């Protein structure tokens with residue numbers, strides 16, 4: 229095929245695919261089968277690989293994601309992304325309407341009502357009709373450049389049709405449809421990966437991934453609801469007309485909107501919205517009310533934070549009533565026993581709920597939840613609902629009180645009461661349930677990130693008696709593994725390679741993977757940034773641990789007692805023998821100066837960079853960093869809203885420094 233012919237054919241294919249994407253993802257009215265779509269797509273792919281000079285970032289083939297980024301750069305919004313005032317009460321909504329009437333000096337004010345989408349706000353830019361960039365809200369003025377992640381969203385057109393202003397900054401909400409979210413979470417749990425709490429967290433987490441090829445596999449969608457910048461005067465006089473423009477452009481918007489001109493009909497529209505909100509594909513946590521005509525919006529204006537012409541009305545959390553069929557006890561990776569209620573299935577916030585967490589035995593007692601009770605359950609943005617209260621008036625008398633077992637339901641070891649937490653635990657480190665959960669946590673993406681070692685495989689290893697400790701994983705051989713059912717020689721080799729890669733992971737991942745009670749991923753990173761070597765964490769006294777910023781007494785005690793346990797120390801030695809990395813990568817090794825030699829600093833309040841950044845500077849200049857103020861403190865570095873540490877410093881006569889004092893002390897001024 230001649231290059232000219234190829235170019236024509238490529239353009240035709242792109243137009244056809246764009247049209248089918250729009251029919252499928254925006255209008256939900258597909259015209260062709262998946263197979264026919266795939267055929268067009270494959271032809272385009274083939275032509276683009278034969279004529280690489282004809283590839284383009286606006287081609288539908290670019291949605292599969294690209295090379296991982298090292299980090300996000302920042303994008304400045306041309307127009308600030310404001311937030312919205314919000315209210316939960318009808319009375320305040322009426323007040324809002326009265327303010328509009330007063331501000332505009334008229335009785336009837338036309339407002340538009342649409343669902344408030346519980347997603348992540350983004351700004352989308354088109355230049356010359358082509359999608360060029362997209363950003364998160366960030367601080368309202370600048371946000372993260374997440375262009376390559378947004379490009380993977382099929383409902384986001386990469387080109388605009390003619391007749392649409394070609395230079396635009398649009399505002400919308402990215403979300404994960406409720407059902408696709410549920411499916412994705414089930415897959416993750418199956419793979420031993422942590423589930424996301426709700427679709428919004430899943431969306432936010434996905435948009436922050438640096439590898440857009442992973443994003444491309446997550447079910448994200450976008451709905452547009454506003455604009456920031458348009459070249460010249462907007463070619464519309466109201467939001468209603470703006471929505472017509474979105475429709476012409478193939479930009480998806482909320483499928484239903486209402487109009488009202490007085491407070492009563494406004495409230496009526498909102499209750500209609502409330503009644504049908506579960507038919508939407510996204511979670512809706514309220515209604516957004518906006519003055520429709522742009523000239524009236526302009527007259528009302530905005531404060532520095534939010535427009536005066538709009539408000540969000542938030543719905544109360546959803547509740548439902550159902551019956552407790554049984555209460556079962558689950559064992560977690562720390563051995564904690566958690567009571568879970570099995571419920572008569574009930575529809576709540578658009579999904580069928582058949583289980584609810586009861587958190588712990590104390591809570592079951594306090595709420596007096598019994599088997600057979602009718603209970604009120606609530607879902608407040610979270611996907612796992614909680615039992616709020618028992619409908620005592622509906623008791624029949626045959627409900628059975630729940631008794632926390634005094635033996636582990638899995639291994640029959642007598643349970644112990646954790647004096648610090650309210651928890652009741654299985655103390656047996658060899659409890660099969662504890663072991664399988666521990667190992668899969670160790671291997672999980674957030675910890676040692678051992679590719680391919682999900683819960684199912686962990687279960688097989690445990691069942692074979694091949695792994696009960698972390699270190700056992702590192703003596704698994706390819707030969708041994710390829711004998712497992714459902715694991716061919718190729719996967720066995722991949723797993724051994726993944727284990728090999730995990731040996732050199734930074735030690736904070738190892739610390740987190742050990743699953744020490746209370747020690748999360750952030751604390752692990754903080755601890756290793758401070759101590760630089762796992763052995764230094766292991767041998768630190770409680771006091772030394774507590775001196776680290778953000779490490780409290782409970783966590784310090786937990787870490788200290790974990791490493792004091794001889795069997796844990798033996799395990800650490802086995803991991804060392806297995807060749808795991810215990811040392812943080814070298815940072816600036818030579819001290820930058822001795823300006824703070826002999827001084828002890830305490831950091832408090834909000835600074836312009838993370839505290840660990842300033843802690844690093846203090847150490848680099850010869851100083852020490854402590855977690856709490858005492859008479860031995862030399863200085864307190866205080867940011868915004870410094871709180872009790874600054875008060876204590878004042879009481880003890882310890883001098884405080886702000887960020888610029890501090891930078892001056894170490895001989896660095898703000899400009900570098």
Ligand code: IVH
Pocket residue numbers: 309310311312342343344345346347348349350400401453454482516534535538540
């Ligand atoms: S209009 C000046 N319409 O909610 C802001 N916003 O809590 C005008 N949101 O910043 C926003 N659904 O990110 C508008 N239908 C909708 C919305 C919506 C969700 C988000 C938006 C806004 C935030 C405020």
